[in-house]
Amino acid sequence: MPVTEPVLCKRIPTAPWGDPKDRHVVSYDEYVKTGGYESLEKALSMKPAEVVDLVKESQLRGRGGAGFPCGLKWTFLPEPDGGRRYLALNCDEAEPCTFKDRLLIDFDPHLVLEGVAIACYACQLDTAYFFIRGEYHKQAKVVQNAIDEAYAHGIFGKQGLLKGKSKQAVECYLHRSAGAYICGEETGMLECIEGKRGWPRIKPPFPAVQGLFGRPTIINNVETLAALCPIVKKGKDWWASMGCESSIGAPPSYGPKLMGVSGHVNKPGVYEVDLGIKLSTLINDFAGGIRGGKKFKGAIPGGVSMGVLGPDQFDAEMDFDIGRTNQLLGLGTACPTIFDEDTDMVAVARNICRFFANESCGQCTPCREGTSWTYKILCRIEQGNGTSKDLDMLLEIAGSMGIVSGTTICGLADGNNWAVRTIVNKFRSEFEARVRPSLVAVGVTVGAS
């Protein structure tokens, strides 16, 4: 069964169910009038372990990029020992082409806060940090306002969750980052909350065991937490009725997903669709087709670090298996950016590498140097000064940095690697047309016996 009614976008008018022009910030009163905080009430009537089991059985996969099962992540927490336990809500969303979480916090922040309260109850956490990127100025004000409203109505605070219906008290604070992509990496984010530079930590220990201030910490994405509300309210079977099974025997991709379409399309924006939707359907039926009636050339499926889809992958199915079925790193945030036939893919590669070179935190040498080298090589190729040797060197440098090759702490360099390798491999002729051949003089005696 496909998504027949808006789930996360219930209060946010989104095509085809509503007109984006009618969007407004949903206040606490309006939220409660339209069934808000009922899921929290239902969750509080269950035991914390039952909520964890429900989320586990729903097979909700994290919406932040990696698609890690949310319920499984929660079970990594040790038993409460009386000390503090944290929730860190990741709203860094700094990856180019990604903007789906913004829709939720722009207009329906209480949905996210209700998810925060449910997660804190289920995992018995006492403090939640709403980590938001520094560039989201307006959104930070909206969220702070919503947190104040939630405190005023007894959702958070010393009296216990939901006006003291549960004895468990949860504090929720907004923490603004200050413009660093690396703070979206989970341990980089923890360092940022601790007031240090956002250098990712070596794992293990994993944050669930030793995270913020050395205490157990759960880290979830905004959309993942928002999805908890409908799951608790309507159950796991209803959730599994949307989305798709895996075609390659991997865990399923259930539920609706926010997909933000940008680039060369007629109606860019965020749409709520089934996981597993074909990219062509998303573009033609939701985003109004490609601008100017042009042909499809390629797309970034969900953030530049995931790699690029080629011209023959227009019908790619947008589920968590997309990495294996379409030679990518993964689905990422499922926010596709579409390129039409006139796009210069060398310029796209150069832009992506500049981003990674700019945002590398500098902790691991292969990433700090390698990202800049790939950027410099691509600038050279773009300006027509590259040789075919550069192309080989580009792929070699890209492949030698990252977690996969074991040379860095976090996955930032893997993002650069996948972007470079997929663009060069899927659009090789464009790169070859821009480089001069490297000729090597070889001494051969003709006619020698």
Added chain:
Amino acid sequence: MAWKTKQSATIEIDKRSEPYLTQQMQDRFTEELLPRYETKHASLIPILHEIQDEYRCIPYQAMIEIATFLELKPADVLDTASFYEEFSIEKLGKYVIGVCQSVACEICGHQAILDHVRKKLDLEPHETTDDGKFTLLTLECLGSCDTAPVALVNDELHENLTIEKLDQIMENLPD
């Protein structure tokens, strides 16, 4: 670039008698901010945000004052302040125009917008006009790819930019 550091061990610091971190600020932070976090160090980023907003830069003297307030070493404060792009040791203009240059904005025509601001203000990215009114920055993704090209003017995001729209926005900024 986040990881570039400058030689700072031997520089001379401009000092003024009036503190940057006023008593009023300290009282407010003690009441509102410090209880939120397990360590004093964790209050550093919210405090740096306030200083940056107030003075449009983070002077070295302010870093020393913050360090005293949070019981840190001044080097710890510099370590954090120099990492994040929103914090600037040099004073920024009254209006900071940050043009997004990431991939969605680039394929939707950010170059024309950037070139227009450059010519109009006679500035290269990361420079400030002599009268201290404008600073031009090129920023990475601002998280609004569906309305590309976009630019931040101080705290406000301007979407679906055209040259005419940008001219209008800049003319409407008070002196």
